[in-house]
Amino acid sequence: MLTKAPIGRSPDADSGNRWAALTVALAAAATLIWVVVDAFRTTWIDLDGPAAGSTRATGESLFQNWVLPFEGLSVLLLAALVGAIVLSRQAKKTAADGPATGARAGNRTVAGAPSATGAPAPAVTEPGAPSEKEPR
Amino acid sequence: MHLAYPAVLSALLFCTGLYGVLARRNAILVLMSVELMLNAVNLNLVAFDVWLSKTAEETLHSGQALTLFTITIAAAEIGIGLAIVLAVYRNRGTSDIDKLRDSAESHGTDGPDRDASTTQQAEKAEATA
Numbered sequence: 001m002l003t004k005a006p007i008g009r010s011p012d013a014d015s016g017n018r019w020a021a022l023t024v025a026l027a028a029a030a031t032l033i034w035v036v037v038d039a040f041r042t043t044w045i046d047l048d049g050p051a052a053g054s055t056r057a058t059g060e061s062l063f064q065n066w067v068l069p070f071e072g073l074s075v076l077l078l079a080a081l082v083g084a085i086v087l088s089r090q091a092k093k094t095a096a097d098g099p100a101t102g103a104r105a106g107n108r109t110v111a112g113a114p115s116a117t118g119a120p121a122p123a124v125t126e127p128g129a130p131s132e133k134e135p136r
Numbered sequence: 137m138h139l140a141y142p143a144v145l146s147a148l149l150f151c152t153g154l155y156g157v158l159a160r161r162n163a164i165l166v167l168m169s170v171e172l173m174l175n176a177v178n179l180n181l182v183a184f185d186v187w188l189s190k191t192a193e194e195t196l197h198s199g200q201a202l203t204l205f206t207i208t209i210a211a212a213e214i215g216i217g218l219a220i221v222l223a224v225y226r227n228r229g230t231s232d233i234d235k236l237r238d239s240a241e242s243h244g245t246d247g248p249d250r251d252a253s254t255t256q257q258a259e260k261a262e263a264t265a
Contacts, residue, residue, distance in 0.1 A: 033147050045183070045190065061196055061200065061201060062204065065201070066196075069205060073208050077211075077212055088222055
């Protein structure tokens, strides 16, 4: 439904600017690979000795030098969590409030009884949402 | 190991993501391509952190720490992005980014543009009536 994953070729998965995108991507790839290979031609990573990215080293540096960004990221994750809940829950509430829009759009899943709240429609600023005074 | 190997691999990953962002039509596939680009950046960070921590005396392991931060931010971004795509799909019945042209400038009398704008104007009139 959302990804529309058929089996076989799907001609409308790519937009019309497929060849322009392919050109841009190939040009960027050629430029990046040329620059990177030219810059690090004589550079070698020494993989002998103890591992560089061990859990101990990463944890020590994370909790000694990077504590403040780490704690800031927890706040960002909380904000993202609340934002995702608000975004997906608003749509469900408006779908339950206005069953006419669900019937009109035809692809909205109205959960539960159509008028579970019984209250008149609040001022939800959804584009294309009709007022409840005018049933269609 | 040559340092150019992970750098070239991450450049290829980044350009695959770039092609996906530019050419794909579905919003979820565009988000997946953005994730590819972020993972290319992660690969670069880890590879260069290994190289620099081997050569330097004192290191902050900034590549490792920033990779963890990038993974976290990518998780938050994909959560918000999927919520937005789901809301758009519920409102409009499609997540096709070629058809979401509300903020596009009108170029006169293009065929699909005019069609979309007239339907949108009709919806606005219905909403205000």
